[in-house]
Amino acid sequence: xxxxxxxxxxxxxxxxxxxxxxxxxQTGVETAGVKHSMNPFDELSVEEAVQIREKQRAPGGxxxxxxxxxxxxxxxxxxxxxxxxxxxxxxxVELAEGEELEPLTVAKMLRVAVEQQxxxxxxxxxxxxxxxxxxxxxxxxxxxxxxxxxxxxxxxxGEGDSVTVTxxxxxxxxxxxARLPMVVTTDLRLNEPRYANLPNIMKAKRKxxxxxxxxxxxxxxxxxxxxxxxxxxxxxxxxxxxxDVGGLVSRLKELGAL
Amino acid sequence: MFSAVAxxxxxxxxxxxxxxxxRRNHLSRLLSxxxxxxxxxxxxxxxxxGTFNAAKKLGGTIHGLVAGSNASVAAxxxxxxxxxxxxLAIDNEAYEKGLxxxxxxxxxxxxxxxxxxxxxxxxxxxxxxxxxxxxxxLDVQQISDVTAINDEKTFVRPIxxxxxxxxxxxxxxxxxxxxxxxxxxxxxxGKGSAxxxxxxDPKPQSTxxxxxxxxxxxxxxxxxxxxxxxxxxxxxxxxxxxDAIMFPLADALxxxxxxxxxxxxxxxxxxxxxxxxxxxxxxxxxYLAVGISGAIQHLAGMKDSKVIAAINKDADAPxxxxxxxxxxxxxxxxxxxxxxxxxxx
Numbered sequence: 001x002x003x004x005x006x007x008x009x010x011x012x013x014x015x016x017x018x019x020x021x022x023x024x025x026q027t028g029v030e031t032a033g034v035k036h037s038m039n040p041f042d043e044l045s046v047e048e049a050v051q052i053r054e055k056q057r058a059p060g061g062x063x064x065x066x067x068x069x070x071x072x073x074x075x076x077x078x079x080x081x082x083x084x085x086x087x088x089x090x091x092x093v094e095l096a097e098g099e100e101l102e103p104l105t106v107a108k109m110l111r112v113a114v115e116q117q118x119x120x121x122x123x124x125x126x127x128x129x130x131x132x133x134x135x136x137x138x139x140x141x142x143x144x145x146x147x148x149x150x151x152x153x154x155x156x157x158g159e160g161d162s163v164t165v166t167x168x169x170x171x172x173x174x175x176x177x178a179r180l181p182m183v184v185t186t187d188l189r190l191n192e193p194r195y196a197n198l199p200n201i202m203k204a205k206r207k208x209x210x211x212x213x214x215x216x217x218x219x220x221x222x223x224x225x226x227x228x229x230x231x232x233x234x235x236x237x238x239x240x241x242x243x244d245v246g247g248l249v250s251r252l253k254e255l256g257a258l
Numbered sequence: 259m260f261s262a263v264a265x266x267x268x269x270x271x272x273x274x275x276x277x278x279x280x281r282r283n284h285l286s287r288l289l290s291x292x293x294x295x296x297x298x299x300x301x302x303x304x305x306x307x308g309t310f311n312a313a314k315k316l317g318g319t320i321h322g323l324v325a326g327s328n329a330s331v332a333a334x335x336x337x338x339x340x341x342x343x344x345x346l347a348i349d350n351e352a353y354e355k356g357l358x359x360x361x362x363x364x365x366x367x368x369x370x371x372x373x374x375x376x377x378x379x380x381x382x383x384x385x386x387x388x389x390x391x392x393x394x395x396l397d398v399q400q401i402s403d404v405t406a407i408n409d410e411k412t413f414v415r416p417i418x419x420x421x422x423x424x425x426x427x428x429x430x431x432x433x434x435x436x437x438x439x440x441x442x443x444x445x446x447x448g449k450g451s452a453x454x455x456x457x458x459d460p461k462p463q464s465t466x467x468x469x470x471x472x473x474x475x476x477x478x479x480x481x482x483x484x485x486x487x488x489x490x491x492x493x494x495x496x497x498x499x500x501d502a503i504m505f506p507l508a509d510a511l512x513x514x515x516x517x518x519x520x521x522x523x524x525x526x527x528x529x530x531x532x533x534x535x536x537x538x539x540x541x542x543x544x545y546l547a548v549g550i551s552g553a554i555q556h557l558a559g560m561k562d563s564k565v566i567a568a569i570n571k572d573a574d575a576p577x578x579x580x581x582x583x584x585x586x587x588x589x590x591x592x593x594x595x596x597x598x599x600x601x602x603x
Contacts, residue, residue: 138389224398
């Protein structure tokens with residue numbers, strides 16, 4: 001089996017515990033001064049790549065784990081986190097503050113990165129918790145004409161470059177098999193991401209971090225979707241509390257829910 | 259030359275209704291939507307008929323597409339939906355499991371042949387898996403999980419776990435959408451008579467292989483489409499308690515059972531029952547949250563429910579801020595009492 005060269009795309013997003021606020025101009029969500037961190041599904045991707053190496057799950061071994069992120073200067077923080085978790089190196093595709101890429105552009109950028117890094121396995125999160133699009137992994141697989149396994153909850157490696165993946169689907173799970181090179185997107189049940197400890201955070205500072213730009217990668221940030229407006233969802237008015245079960249049942253009847 | 263033009267329009271409603279073109283405005287003449295239907299061994303997945311609902315909001319010609327071992331059987335059923343022109347049926351076992359490597363090529367071939375301006379799939383496991391691959395092959399920026407269609411190029415979708423709603427305008431020549439099922443009700447099977455026609459089958463080679471599936475069996479209503487949902491959270495304490503408390507409640511109400519991520523992660527309930535940003539999105543008439551605190555990721559999956567009720571022992575739980583009716587109490591006492599009350603009434 002080929003040695004794995006794993007590419008792990010990661011995204012810096014508003015922390016999952018923060019309730020986002022729409023800005024006054026209704027052009028987007030307030031990001032200034034808001035806590036950001038690595039997209040939670042991307043943590044699963046990094047963890048999976050590191051576990052494949054640590055647990056020697058792939059017969060051909062793991063030759064390289066490279067994390068890549070496109071974003072403003074602060075995206076370096078999430079790349080350092082990935083390296084502290086065990087990625088060997090990072091690539092920062094520098095964007096201007098506030099510049100955003102659509103999933104198709106990210107997929108095109110990753111295709112170039114895959115070719116340059118000679119990756120044979122790309123592990124991505126199933127969606128980013130900001131845009132909730134859930135597209136990049138599938139788009140990348142399509143552009144590369146590689147097989148894809150989305151929403152993975154288990155990844156196993158066999159002889160002859162075969163990869164068996166259990167996927168979370170509506171109503172249960174399904175298992176598929178494909179061959180490297182391939183694209184996998186991670187679901188919640190795949191693993192439990194580790195916390196980077198202080199020695200590893202210190203070590204990560206010495207790991208290699210390359211910087212590049214979309215231009216150098218030959219990718220144009222062409223936007224197909226124009227944001228007309230962003231609004232808060234209509235607020236829900238919490239109703240009054242009831243005292244007992246009788247009150248609950250009769251109130252639900254009044255509301256026509258029972 | 260005329261025959262070449264006719265050939266390129268073959269199968270399209272535009273040619274069939276040439277006489278009426280003058281009457282229609284040029285937009286509806288140009289609009290043509292391909293709605294992707296899901297099936298399992300010839301059995302049409304009725305919730306995927308929500309794609310027809312969305313297509314009707316766009317106007318123009320509507321075609322459906324269904325592929326798999328016995329796709330024609332499902333196609334004949336879908337053909338009864340009123341207002342649909344053609345159902346493309348591709349009978350080929352290769353497409354039965356919806357493997358994206360083959361299904362994407364199938365869709366691309368049919369989209370190119372039919373010159374569709376819009377392609378719509380449900381935002382299901384299948385749609386999420388296949389449509390972005392199709393979009394990339396066609397060099398289109400897909401619009402995921404659409405909850406409203408303003409016009410033929412302007413669409414509304416939730417972002418940030420439903421904490422913001424964005425309206426976007428697409429400049430792509432083909433608009434590829436996945437739609438949120440709870441926002442577009444399935445069209446009824448009526449007395450329509452769409453033409454069932456064999457679609458293009460490019461017979462692509464699969465680079466992946468389907469091995470097995472393990473689906474949770476349940477006699478209760480399907481979570482995604484149920485009119486009532488009872489959902490349990492961390493407050494249930496164990497799988498035994500979850501089953502003992504939630505199942506009788508669900509059965510008394512005729513409701514589907516859901517769960518919070520905490521309940522699923524703790525092993526109280528199956529993964530497929532998870533309601534939230536990363537699980538199912540539901541919008542039933544009644545959503546009863548039992549022992550669920552109401553984290554934003556959970557609210558993302560249920561806050562469009564008509565009536566939300568909550569039972570929680572923590573009076574300050576965020577769920578009470580969105581619940582129409584809240585009962586502060588111990589679920590282990592309250593829920594069995596509620597089951598009794600419902601049975602009596």
